[in-house]
Amino acid sequence: MSKRRGSHAVYSTELGRLCPQCQRAIAACVCGTDRPAGAGDGVVRIRRESKGRGGKAVTVIEGIPEHPDKLKLIC
Structure with missing residues (x-):
């Protein structure tokens, strides 16, 4: 199955929430700290x-x- 343009995972049952840029778990995100910190659980x-x-x-x-x-x- 080919990947659609603009489609990406948002949540993984294994990792939890995923970063929209690097597709890693939010805790392991490598995009940098310029992203605003969320208050609470979102x-x-x-x-x-x-x-x-x-x-x-x-x-x-x-x-x-x-x-x-x-x-x-x-x-």
């Missing part, structure tokens, strides 16, 4: 919380990989 989570708010519910969003100043502008 998964955005949304949940509803009511603890400590007198029964009032709020929506909490975690894991958004943006700069805090940019998040204030979005919100």
Whole structure:
């Protein structure tokens, strides 16, 4: 089977997440340190919380990989 242009592995059950440039595991990436460090595990989570708010519910969003100043502008 020939390789398609622009197609590459994103995740391997053996290695976990793969670097898009060098196709190695993120921990063994050789692309350099110019890549921004991800906060957390890279998964955005949304949940509803009511603890400590007198029964009032709020929506909490975690894991958004943006700069805090940019998040204030979005919100």
